[in-house]
Amino acid sequence: MTVSNTEPNLQNNSIVALHTYRHYLTIFLTLLLSCSTMLHAQDIPPKTQTNIPRTTVDDTLNVGIDSLTPPLNEVVVDTVKTDTILPPKEMLTDIVEYYGEDYVYLNRKENKVYMYNKAYIIYGDMRIDAGLIILDYNKNEVYAKGIDSAGFYSQRPVFVQANNRVEPDSIRYNFDSEKALVFNSRTEQNGFNVIAEVTKKVNDSVVYLRNVKFTTSKNIDDPEYYFYTRKAKFVPKKKIVTGLTNMYIADVPTPVGLPFAYFPLTEDRSSGFIIPTFGENSNRGFFFQNGGYYFAINDYLDLSLLGDYYTNGSYGLRAESVYAARYKFRGSVSIRYESLVNSERGFPDFSESNIYNIRWTHTQDAKSSPSSRFSASVNLGSSTYFTQSINQTNNASSLVNTLSSSVSYSKTFEGEPQVNLSLAATHQQNTQTQAINMSLPNANLSVSRIFPFAPKDGVKKGIIQNINFQYDLTAENRITTFDSLFFKPEMFNSAQIGAQHSIPITTNFKVLKYLSASMGTNYRETWVLKTIRRDFDQDLNDGAGGVVEDTIPGFDSYRTYNFNTSLGTTLYGTFNFNKENKIQALRHVVRPSISYNINPGFERYYDDYTIPETADEAANMDRIVQYSRFENTLFGAPGRVYSSNIGFGISNTLEAKIRDRDTMAAEPKKIILLNNLNFTSAYNLAGDSLRFSPVRFTGGVPIVPRLDFNFSGTLDPYALDNNNNRIDIFNINNGGSLFRLTDANLSINYSFSSSDFEGSGQDLDRVENETFRNGGRPDDLFGETSDIYNGNIYDEDEDEDVDKTDIDWYNYSIPWDMRVAYTISYANNQRQNTISSQSLMFSTNLELSPRWQVGVSSGYDFKNKGVTLTQFRFQRDLESWQFSFNWTPIGRNINTSWYFYIGIKSSVLSDIKYDKRREADRNL
Known part of the structure; x- marks a missing residue:
């Protein structure tokens, strides 16, 4: 056997496939011995023998050369036979x-x-x-x-x-x-x-x-x-x-x-059954929930079909799908339908209702197609879905009063000029009034600015070279309906179709070096496909008469134009202090502006009808009423009254330089003391009374990071009469102050956590939560929602390098976070002098131990004197398991409800769980 190295103290060896060569060695020695017996040694002749006689022997064997050569047609057979003994198989076939x-x-x-x-x-x-x-x-x-x-x-x-x-x-x-x-x-x-x-x-x-x-x-x-x-x-x-x-x-x-x-143990996703949850409900009987089948269609698309069934006849169906193509797009679709039966048939409180909700999100990778983009964010359905659904996750979403959707496609055509095209469908739904406004579809076409008098070098100077114009087209099909008529033919009866062309022409230039001036005019042409016609019919209402309004189908249009100019500048005021002071400098930035607008009156687009004296007891003569056939159309009627307005505006920003706590810092720290304190108003030169518009003000004060202090309000310079109507007398001349505060709003939002005191702040908003996707807040002031399909609250792929058992319990720092939101609104437009709304909401989460986390979300409505939606959360990480308990004892349209879950975190065994829930009693 041959080994690469036989030294025992050698620590690294490489053995080739091991063979034995003993039989070759034996054969070689045998052949050597045989040869030695047949050979004779050549002796040296003795020195005494000087001559050796030469003997000549004649060769009597006569062999011809040709006799040794076989004939051409004769085959010579090799007498050496093939060895029938096979070589031994190698023990190891690799290194x-x-x-x-x-x-x-x-x-x-x-x-x-x-x-x-x-x-x-x-x-x-x-x-x-x-x-x-x-x-x-x-x-x-x-x-x-x-x-x-x-x-x-x-x-x-x-x-x-x-x-x-x-x-x-x-x-x-x-x-x-x-x-x-x-x-x-x-x-x-x-x-x-x-x-x-x-x-x-x-x-x-x-x-x-x-x-x-x-x-x-x-x-x-x-x-x-x-x-x-x-x-x-x-x-x-x-x-x-x-x-x-x-x-x-x-x-x-x-x-x-x-x-x-x-x-x-498949590495890829695989299709399979989803085990339902069984239980009992006091109103609907025994049930199973969230059972169904999961389809792993391919690497880019999946589908989950889930269902609920109650023994009283209620049932729910859900279809959910997630799709993604790397570097192209990703999205998700969710369709939910529930047929709810309350009480028993024949009882007075028996009722049936069908509710649904459709959600679709689609985002496109910006790099996949730079010149075009498609996106979708759809959330529509029954207005009562979030308050009546048997889905436990909708508690916080019930506070959302508006559902909105948008599906859009935009395309940019490069060139000079550049053309932008966008197509969209939008949806707005008020869950309180159940009113729905849809734009299905609307189109926008715009051509970038064109400078016809610009020099070839591209540097534009003066009023002429800066003249530019562009073209915009807006077309829309707007539908206004209600929840009860949604997806029914009646919803299209009130559809408004129209288009508006706009060509703005503007220019800008400098005045006295420091003033920025602009001038412009705007030409608009509006197209509609139906108008109205009004007349007075004496035969209506048993001869009392009435106004009749008819819809006139067909194309019609009107054209308008206006003129505007503005002048503005920026003023800087700096106040320097001693460098030894904490505040080293203050800078006040003021941006005043004044504008002038002229809007001609377009009376040619107005008609009139006459109400006779006999039909109006309060009138002593026939009354002529003017109207426009373009009223109630998509873009409304053109202005009938000539207006000439002067607008005023001023913006303020106050900044400070303070000495940095870090003594090694070379520059002082800059902070904003007052952010965008704006005042706006206007004066109507063509008005016969009440020429001054109310002063509107807005502002914000950033006190500390993540503390937003925003305020707004309206100041009216005119007084009120005894009937609380505005009169053409200044309030100060009526014995009052210079302005009347007619309305005001103040909001404070503050979020902070234990990490702020450790020098590492973090963003506390959870933008991807369920409530935010339904149109609510991105934080948890409305409460958090638990996913009742798998209950996961902890990531199973958490950092394995962190040993949670190796903790210094005596010096353990307790992580926590808190969010506070306070809003107050004041109304005094008719001397009511009242707080119209006032509420305080808060949310906090506290990690009592490395695996224990508790949280609460609540608030108080000072106007209605009641507690807002309140939720308590208890979560426990049990290493391989997880525990969650959410309790909502108080909330609008929601009574006591809770949800308990314990199960294995791993997705492989996610069906091994126990969950129990109590739904809200919708009848209370």
Whole structure:
């Protein structure tokens, strides 16, 4: 046998496939011996013999050359026969690499190689690491185990073949059959940790196990739960099939058991049944919820079909799909329908209702098509869906009063000028009034600005070179209807169709170097497909008469134009202080502006009808009423009254430079003290009374980061008469102040957390939550929603490097966060002098321990003197399991309801759970 190196102290060796050459050596020695017996040594003649006689012998054998050459047509047969003895098969057919840190010892007598301490052996795609490895050439096997030192077993074997990894106590592997016998193995397959007392590897596809534990726990040595079976068949990356299986929690057997079990281990998504939740409801009887089937259609699309059924006849259906194409787009679709039956048929409180909700989100990757974009955000359905649905997740969404949708496509045509086209469909729905406004569809076409007098070098100066114009087209089909008529033919009866063309012409220039001036005019042409006609009919209302309005179908149009100019500038005022002061400088930025607008009156588009004196008892003569045939159309009627307005506006920003706490900072820190304090008003030159418009003001004060202090209001300079109507007398001349505060609004939003005091702030808003997708707030001031389909509150793929058990409990810092929102509105437009609304909402989350988290969301309505929606949340991370309990004791249109869930976090065993819920009593 030939070995690459036979020195026992060599620590790294490479053995080529082992052969034996003993038979070749024997043959060689035999041939050498035979040759020595037939050869004679040539002796040197003695010196006394001087002449050796020469003897000549004639060759009597006469052989011709041609006689040795066979005929051309004669075949010469080789008399050497083929060797029938086959060479021995090689023991190992691949290179074997092995290593031992302390020693590698080759025992020639036993024909074994011993490797000790951090040893490994590599053969093909197989690798074994262990404390002790023995390579047996007689049996063509390798044996590996750990090192037992002072009762501590270390350097357990690690067996890796292809993508399979096993960590046993010891292992035997045969190179010929590629079979292995593993003792106390530990392996991980697709989120499953498999612990087996004895494992027999038949081939790469089948492994038999005995006395096996299956778990998703990260702690393999001491799992908090596991499934135990005595026999199992394991097919890597495909399945685990077991016999009698019991569930153990903390090593205590539970009644949960099955005569056999099947655990899928596919890496790809696979279709399968979704196990429903069973329970009882006091109003609807026994039920099962959220049961159905999951279709893994392909790598880009899936579909979930779920359903609920109650024994009183109520049922619900849901279809949900998620699709994605990397670097192109992604989205989701959800369609929900519920048929609700309350009480029993024949009882006075019996009722039936059908509610539905459709949601669709689609986002496109900006890099997939830079010149075009398609997006969708749809949320429409029954106005009462979020208040009547048996879906537990809609508690917080019931506070949302508006549903909105938008589906849009935009395309940019590059060139000079650039053309932009957009098509969209929009939807607005008020859940309180059940009014629906839809734009289906609307189109926008715009051509970028064109400068006809611009110089070739591109630098525009003066009023002429800055003249520019553009073109805009807006076309729309607007539908106004109600929830009861949605998706019915009647909803299209009131549709308004129209288009408006606009050509604005503007220019800008400098006045006295520091003033920015602009001038412009705008030409509009409006097209409609139906108008109205009004007349007075004396025969209506039993001869009392009445106004008759008819709809006139057909194309009609009108044209308008106006003129505007503006002048503005920016003023800076800086106040410097001593550098030793905390406030080193103040800067006040003021942006005043004045504008002038002229809107001609277009009386030619107005008609009139006459109401006779006999039809109006209060009139002493016939009354002429003017109207426009374009009233109630898509863009309304053109202005009839000439107007000439002067507009005023001023914007203020106050900033400060303060000394930084960091003494090494080279520059002082800049902060904003007052952000955009704006005042706007106007004066009507063509008005005969009440020429001044009310002063509108808005502003914000950023006190600290994430603290928004916003305010707005209206100041009216005119007084009120005894009937609370505005009169053409200034309020100050009527014995009052300079302005009357007619309305005001103040809102404060503040969010902070424990991380703010540690120097690392974080964004507390959860933009992807369920309530925000339904049109609510991005934070949890409305409460959080639990996903009743899987109940997951913790990510199963959390950072495994963080050891939650290694915690300094005495110095543990308790993470927390809080959000506060306060709003107050004041109304005094008719001397009511009242607070129209005032509310305070708050939400907080507190992590009591590394795995305990509690939270509460609530508020108080000072106007109605009541508590707003209140939710208590309790969440517990149980390592492999999770626990959640949400309780909503108070809320508008929602009474006491709660939801309890406990289950395994891993998606592989997400169906092993227990959840219980109590729905709100909608009748209370």
